[in-house]
Amino acid sequence: MDLGKPKKSGVQSGTASATRRRFLKAGGVATASGLAGCGSVLGGSGLETLSVAYKPIFPFLQFLVMDERDALSDIDPSVEATNFANQGLNIVSAYSDGDVDVAFVGITPAIRMKHEGIPGKVTAANQTGGFAVVTSEEFAALYDEHGADAFAEFRARHGRRFRFSTFPKGSVAYVLLRQWLDEELGVGADGVEVENMAGLGPVRRSLLSGNADGTLIMEPIPTVLDARDAPFRRITRAGAFMSDSPGGVMFMHDRVRDDHPEVANAVVREHVNATELITERPAEAARAVSSAFGDRLSRDLAEQAVRSPLSSYVSDPRAIVDGTEVCIERMRALGQLSDPVGTDEIFDPSVYRDVTS
Structure with missing residues (x-):
């Protein structure tokens, strides 16, 4: 062809x-x-x-x-x-x-x-697929040890909820993030703070500036972060918690x-x-x-x-x-x-x- x-x-x-x-x-x-x-x-x-x-x-x-x-x-x-x-x-x-x-x-x-x-x-x-949950290395280590309870552990250590920055509420990224948090992990809306932002650039800047602790985002951001040895790690991907x-x-x-x-x-x-x-x-x-x-x-x-x-x-x-x-x-x-x-x-x-x- x-x-x-x-x-x-x-x-x-x-x-x-x-x-x-x-x-x-x-x-x-x-x-x-x-x-x-x-x-x-x-x-x-x-x-x-x-x-x-x-x-x-x-x-x-x-x-x-x-x-x-x-x-x-x-x-x-x-x-x-x-x-x-x-x-x-x-x-x-x-x-x-x-x-x-x-x-x-x-x-x-x-x-x-x-x-x-x-x-x-x-x-x-x-x-x-196409999306990954990317978090700070600190939280990734907590997640490796505690799984879904890592969010409660993070709050106990920092005195605040874990903060995600992602796309607007009607976006694929937001719906996938809520599916992972609510259905897969049982964390629910009260367990984290989600800041909705318009566009790839604002989400990336929020993550790199330290305003956010993590995000659910598509390529090429995960690849770029890995290539630049940024202090973030992928902890799961969309295909792992939602088939197709x-x-x-x-x-x-x-x-x-x-x-x-x-x-x-x-x-x-x-x-x-x-x-x-x-x-x-x-x-x-x-x-x-x-x-x-x-x-x-x-x-x-x-x-x-x-x-x-x-x-x-x-x-x-x-x-x-x-x-x-x-x-x-x-x-x-x-x-x-x-x-x-x-x-x-x-x-x-x-x-x-x-x-x-």
Whole structure:
């Protein structure tokens, strides 16, 4: 199977604000409920531009590979990829408003979108695992000795609760952290303090500054900390306490899946190709990652993170269905969902089956 070609000219790219202005100019932003069952807001029955939203992070590694290798450049319609990192808009909000056709998001935002009746489904997974619990070396030693009781021991020694910094409450990282603390360890909300922060940078800075004692975080941070001999240690990983734990996914609008199946197939096919490249030629995948991260991540560290045992990169959405059910249960326990959401509402494996059969 063709694993892609080196990047030549690149798909169109733009800022989040530019994307929204383009859609407003094209005829207004539709509401989420108004999009259900309607044709594309991109121009009646035709799909003039396929809008893809992403952030340059490891849970969306397949898109970084596709983008770096121009894998979507031959798709008709043209593809406009928007990097939402450090922008004023949120991918889920832009998708819900009708600005986005394909969104690379975490599984928990995808669950919430389906809970709210927003049209679209997960047509490809990106990974299982991918997250590690990283703590100070002091606490790691306590955990080795006391297990779950290490949190009480830490509080007795320091006169305060152990402090985690992690992503916002609706994020995959937060839900996984609470699953580990509440269900796996039985520590509960009163046993620790959890500070929710917006973005990889603030979480990393909180950890390195000593503001936090630990975090649950994805690559490349665990690899970078190890490489720099930082005084932190991984004490567990998501795959150890949740089988087939989900991370990032590709969420595709119904208007693409239903009205333009040839486009849907082409995008998922390139996703499958990207997954094969990541698993079979990680050094080439690392080039895409390093390019996306810039000076923040060397090629060598990027390759180490791509090869990390934390993650298993996949495309088949069925690979994360069981883990998603666990996330749904935890989100309900946390009060993030008022009603249950069935995985058949979230996933559409038919496109993947079509392109791999």
